[in-house]
Amino acid sequence: MAATHILSIDQGTTSSRAIIFDGAGSPVVSAQKELTQYFPDDGWVEHDPMEIWTDTLAVCREAIAKVGVSEIAGIGITNQRETTVVWDRATGAPIHKAIVWQDRRTAEVCAALKADGHEAMFKQRTGLLLDPYFSGTKVAWILDNVPDARERAEKGELCFGTVDSWLVFNLTGGEVHATDVTNASRTLLFNIETQDWDDDLLAALRVPREMLPRVLDPSAVFGTTEEAHFGASLPVAGILGDQQAATVGQACFAPGLMKSTYGTGCFALVNTGSTKVDSANRLLGTVAYRFAGQPTYALEGSIFMAGATVQWLRDKMGLIASAGESEALAKAADPASNVYLVPAFTGLGAPYWDPHARGTIVGMTRDTGRAEIVSAALEAVAFQTRDLMDAMADDMTRAGLTAPSELRVDGGMVANDWFCQVLADTLGRPIARPAVTETTSLGAAFAAGLTVGLFKSTDDVETIWQLDRMFDPQKPADWRDGRYAGWQDAVARARVE
Numbered sequence: 001m002a003a004t005h006i007l008s009i010d011q012g013t014t015s016s017r018a019i020i021f022d023g024a025g026s027p028v029v030s031a032q033k034e035l036t037q038y039f040p041d042d043g044w045v046e047h048d049p050m051e052i053w054t055d056t057l058a059v060c061r062e063a064i065a066k067v068g069v070s071e072i073a074g075i076g077i078t079n080q081r082e083t084t085v086v087w088d089r090a091t092g093a094p095i096h097k098a099i100v101w102q103d104r105r106t107a108e109v110c111a112a113l114k115a116d117g118h119e120a121m122f123k124q125r126t127g128l129l130l131d132p133y134f135s136g137t138k139v140a141w142i143l144d145n146v147p148d149a150r151e152r153a154e155k156g157e158l159c160f161g162t163v164d165s166w167l168v169f170n171l172t173g174g175e176v177h178a179t180d181v182t183n184a185s186r187t188l189l190f191n192i193e194t195q196d197w198d199d200d201l202l203a204a205l206r207v208p209r210e211m212l213p214r215v216l217d218p219s220a221v222f223g224t225t226e227e228a229h230f231g232a233s234l235p236v237a238g239i240l241g242d243q244q245a246a247t248v249g250q251a252c253f254a255p256g257l258m259k260s261t262y263g264t265g266c267f268a269l270v271n272t273g274s275t276k277v278d279s280a281n282r283l284l285g286t287v288a289y290r291f292a293g294q295p296t297y298a299l300e301g302s303i304f305m306a307g308a309t310v311q312w313l314r315d316k317m318g319l320i321a322s323a324g325e326s327e328a329l330a331k332a333a334d335p336a337s338n339v340y341l342v343p344a345f346t347g348l349g350a351p352y353w354d355p356h357a358r359g360t361i362v363g364m365t366r367d368t369g370r371a372e373i374v375s376a377a378l379e380a381v382a383f384q385t386r387d388l389m390d391a392m393a394d395d396m397t398r399a400g401l402t403a404p405s406e407l408r409v410d411g412g413m414v415a416n417d418w419f420c421q422v423l424a425d426t427l428g429r430p431i432a433r434p435a436v437t438e439t440t441s442l443g444a445a446f447a448a449g450l451t452v453g454l455f456k457s458t459d460d461v462e463t464i465w466q467l468d469r470m471f472d473p474q475k476p477a478d479w480r481d482g483r484y485a486g487w488q489d490a491v492a493r494a495r496v497e
Contacts (some may be wrong), residue, residue, distance in 0.1 A: 003073035004447040007064065007234070009056055010438075011079045011163050012242065013100065013264040014311065016055040018063040019438060020072070021445040023454050025464040031062035038097060043104035043346055043355070044098040049085045052163060053170045057138040057229060068399075069169040069230050074237035076448030078245035078440050079163040080264075081186045084138035084362065085168070086149070086211070088138060089159050092174050095146050098163070102265075102304055102346045106137035107355040111245055113137075118204055123200055124190045127276065127285025131353055133302065135162060136188030136205040143206070156210040164239045165213045168222050171236060180239035181295070185287040188294070190215070192276065195295060217290050218244070219450040233344040238447030240289065242440050243267040247288050248447060249439030250408045251465040253296075253458050258392070258404035261440060262413035265349070266306035268383055268388045269298045270404050277399045281391035282351045289456070291450070299395055301350035301388030305343035305413055306381045312345065313377055317371040326374050327416045333375035338363040340490035341376040342381075351391045352495070360494035363486070364452065378419050382426040383487040386487065387429035389427055410439040417471075425475040426484065435466040 005028065010017040017032040033055040038046040064072060082101035087094045099105070110130040113119065119130045128134055141291060143150040152158050159169065163437055167221055168176050173320075184190040184197075189207060191198040197212055216222060222236040232308045243261060247269045250259040255273035260266060267287060276285050276297045288298035310326055313319045320326055340362050342348075346377050347355035385407075393403035406429055414433050414484065423430040449455040473480075 003071050005067060005071045005073060005453065006030045006448050007060060007075045008071050008073060008441040008445040008448070009060060009167065010242070010444065011052060011056055011077070011167060013080045013102070014308070016059055017054060018059040019440065019441040020063050020067050021442065025442060025445070027436065029063050029066040031059040033059055041105070045100040045102045047083065047100055049087065049094040049098045050165055052098065052166065056167055061230065064230055069234070072234055072449045073454060074235045074452040075225070076238035076444030077164050077167055077236065078240050078242050078444035079167070079183070080242035081162055081183055081243065082133055084142070084159050084160070085117065085161050085166045086133045086139065086142045086158055086207045087165065087169070089157055090175070092169065095149055095158065096142045099141065101133055103138065104347055104355045106132040106141055109137045109140070113204065115313045121204070122188060122201065125193065125201060126185070126188055128186070128188055129282060129284070129353055132190045132347070132355055133185060136201070136207060139207050140205050153208045154210045155463065158211050159213070160207070160211040160371045161213050164241070168236055168239070171229065172223040173226040177213045178222050179215055181215055181287050181290045182241040183239065183246040184215045184216060186241060188374035192285070192295070212272045217293065219291055219447045220255045221451060225372050235452065237451035238444055240444050240447050243269055243285070244289055245443030245447070246410055246440045246442065247271070247298065248461065249441070249443030250410060250434065251462045252408065253462065255394070256402045256404055257408070259408040259410065259439070260385055261304045262381065262411035263440070264306065264308045264407065266385060267300065268385065269300045270391070270392050272297045272299055272396070272399070272401060275401065277395055277401070279391070279395045281395055281400060282353055283391050283395060284350070285390070299392050301391060303381070303384040304346050304349045304389070309343040309377045310342070310382065310413070313374060319374055322490040323412070326378060327418045330375040330378050330418050333371040334367065335441055336373065337368065337372045338486060339368055339372045339376040340487055341373065341380050342490050342494040343377065344494045348491070348495070351387055352491070353454070354495055357495045362489065362490045364494055379422060379426070381413065382419070382423045383484060385423060386426050386484060391431070406432055408432045409432065410434060411435045418425045420471045421474065424471040424473045426480060427478065428467045428473050428480055430473070431471040433471070435468045468488060
């Protein structure tokens with residue numbers, strides 16, 4: 001019998017996971033390993049590329065063992081997008097730790113490029129802003145700070161890749177150096193209008209073309225795995241950056257459909273169809289996906305700290321023993337509390353793009369306890385989502401497009417009913433939580449399933465998507481606007497240097 005399952009690799013910021021989906025898009029088995037975080041300096045965040053690879057291999061083997069490799073028709077990969085790896089093409093050895101998307105070490109480089117008038121070119125060609133978030137300045141930093149790296153890169157001895165490229169290289173035994181268009185579009189090096197690496201951008205960031213991967217559609221055969229990894233050779237049949245994968249997994253295929261994923265960070269994307277919207281609100285224009293060579297665009301807003309804020313409450317502050325405790329504590333908080341937590345631990349993302357902002361708590365009194373701080377941490381994610389949704393609605397209206405009327409949500413935080421209701425009340429819009437909230441992994445599985453023929457078209461994905469629960473707003477507009485005004489004041493305080 002033909003294989004009817006897809007192995008989805010979800011290599012995220014805090015963990016590496018493998019989830020196997022059946023032909024109906026339902027998760028069958030999963031395995032997960034937490035990823036070590038390194039913080040070598042203020043605002044610096046790193047991962048060990050070898051740990052990423054060995055953990056990914058381990059969880060894949062664990063999941064496959066429960067189903068059988070003969071059941072796997074192909075592999076889909078979704079990944080933390082802008083995290084940057086540079087490795088030796090011949091040996092496969094990384095020349096430096098991976099620089100994580102949250103890392104802010106290149107803030108001064110970005111400021112200098114802006115001062116020299118380069119941002120308009122980058123924004124026009126990539127849809128992105130000059131910010132340390134993206135891969136381009138991270139690559140340049142590695143080339144400038146590892147001995148002989150730049151010379152070796154120019155000779156073609158080094159490979160640059162986002163995490164998907166790193167995994168494909170290792171899965172194929174070093175045979176394939178490739179990425180997909182969604183990951184390429186997050187590097188500051190890829191022109192989303194010409195759909196190719198851009199020589200002017202490469203020159204501005206001093207990144208040699210010789211170290212860049214080949215760019216394919218998300219739904220394509222990237223290569224086949226070495227037989228030794230899983231006991232059989234499997235096609236790597238789909239790749240999507242994590243937020244684009246969630247957009248596909250949420251079946252946001254029509255302009256105006258919007259999703260927000262609450263993982264380590266929070267990332268909201270709204271489909272803008274064939275229109276590449278030039279944001280007036282410092283949002284990002286990006287590639288949502290590209291099937292059969294036809295790109296579909298999106299507006300994106302990025303929040304750096306969502307689930308990572310809950311992790312901070314647990315690991316650094318000791319206010320909770322597990323993420324699951326946050327819902328009960330938030331419910332117990334004084335509803336009259338005016339405590340605001342601005343989780344700008346690595347700066348602020350959209351629409352502020354302020355790498356110098358730092359975490360701030362305001363409004364505490366003698367009555368403030370851990371319940372109020374936990375509640376404020378969850379509310380901060382809702383307030384930041386409103387920052388993004390208001391900006392998106394304005395940009396889409398300016399472009400003659402219909403603004404989103406609801407928000408589809410996914411990720412670990414949306415299991416928290418209290419958070420979902422606060423989100424609905426803060427936005428003044430319905431919140432749709434799907435039956436399968438692992439939509440990032442599901443999107444990668446869909447991309448691979450389209451390649452190997454398990455799914456015929458995106459219509460199949462729309463049919464599979466099912467609603468679990470709709471959260472409708474319950475608070476009046478004056479409550480919503482008053483709370484949001486307090487948030488804006490707290491953000492202003494976090495940005496004062």
